[in-house]
Amino acid sequence: MKHINTICVQGGYTPGNGEPRQIPIVQSTTFRYENAEAMGKLFDLEASGYFYTRLQNPTNDAVAAKLAELEGGTAAMLTSSGQAANFLALFNICTCGEHIVASSSIYGGTFNLIDVTMRKMGVEVTFVSPDCTTEELNAAFRDNTRAVFGETIANPALTVLDIEKFAAAAHAHGVPLIVDNTFATPVNCRPFDWGADIVTHSTTKYMDGHGAAVGGAIVDSGRFDWMAHADKFPGLCTPDESYHGITYAEKFGKEGAFITKATAQLMRDFGCIQSPQHAFLLNLGLESLHVRMKRHCENAQAVAEFLSGHSDIAWVTYPGLLGDKYHALAEKYLPNGSCGVVSFGVKGGRKAAEAFMGRLKLAAIETHVADARTCCLHPASTTHRQMSDAQLAAAGVGADLVRMSCGLEDAGDLIADIDQALRG
């Protein structure tokens, strides 16, 4: 097997003799066929090929193949955003009247997707603390549970998921574990190595890495045996009448059923595909992902260590810090580094945090994270500004919390900027 560094650079696409060295952008909505029979075979999923970019495009597929290789999976697809990836991954196996078990420590947008929008669609959810005991986790399952969901490193709480614990519980109940691996990326953690079955990404973050293109991805490990739990997954294990009676798990096996169904059925109906231009930009980002992740983590570690020794800082959360609550899990699942995001509290609460951020010169105030340029956010005065201090505390987002996404600048310059902003 090739090293992950090599896959970042060369995975997914190998040009033939005289073909373009870089992945070509196939800027075409449609594809020409000589006769109706040839095209009919594509519609019957009897032959592989392209007919309409709302479902599939060669540029996307080359980049998706790289992602499958990076995660150690068998199949992958690109979506228009991380939100779309998480929605399709869940909705592919969990519909009206069914149930999801999810970690409560996940990105707010995903929490809302599951807790509000998917509930409106008739999907139920039970949230569990990522720190729950095995007994508490098992108690969250019901007969109609169809998936377990968590984030390798949660945004913004920076909790580290005990993937083996969640995978064991999911499998004991005959359902797959879906892990959003956005913050870690496969460079720092490959959830399939620890028992996860499906991985999702907001490629908008480190994978693109330059704040240039919104996108998402789903990767299948190819290991979950749908047919062994056919009663739970009729969408995969019984004929799809909207696709000429195909039974995905029979025709495409464990390795291909999940992504084929999500493409043929959900992408056809929802149309949330990534544009080939964005896929091209994503691939440029992937080519340097292994180099950038190392630097993001080094910078975040240096910033976290500086902050934790500073008299104006109340607390610091970063899995790479020795005393961090998730340090032991980070050592197990993220031995080469976690991510570039550090959360901390400025002494003096909301006003002090706002004033500190206003004085930063290198770190820009943005809602974004995981970019080449350092950015930061004070949730209490921006994304969570409608909440009182008491509500903020209940949501685990203190009024003093600053989330800093360390970029690729020089660590000394970042620390000097933070230092001058703290001194006021």
Ligand SMILES: Cc1ncc(COP(=O)(O)O)c(C=O)c1O
């Ligand atoms: C962990 C995680 N998952 C999913 C998303 C949603 O991704 P997107 O913004 O690309 O839709 C985000 C966005 O911040 C995220 O941090």
